[in-house]
Amino acid sequence: MPYHQSSAVSVAAVMTAATVIVIGYRIGRAHAAWRDVRAVKRDLPAKRKIAWGHTGPLVLGAVFVILTLAAAAYDAGH
Numbered sequence: 711m712p713y714h715q716s717s718a719v720s721v722a723a724v725m726t727a728a729t730v731i732v733i734g735y736r737i738g739r740a741h742a743a744w745r746d747v748r749a750v751k752r753d754l755p756a757k758r759k760i761a762w763g764h765t766g767p768l769v770l771g772a773v774f775v776i777l778t779l780a781a782a783a784y785d786a787g788h
Contacts, residue, residue, distance in 0.1 A: 729775060736768040739764045740761070740764045740765045740768045743760055744765075747761050
């Protein structure tokens with residue numbers, strides 16, 4: 711099966727769209743969790759733990775995306 715550039719572009723577009731949706735969702739959940747922490751004075755340690763639980767995967771995902779893009783850019787340059 712021959713390689714078609716349009717196939718690679720469509721796969722990249724789908725991956726980009728999925729990444730944007732996932733990152734947007736994670737940002738929204740992390741923001742809502744921290745807003746709950748600020749709004750609730752009681753039960754603060756539990757809310758803070760939940761907030762960090764949503765923020766951690768967001769940060770790890772962002773680092774993964776940045777490293778993936780850096781690797782792709784390096785590979786494209788060589």
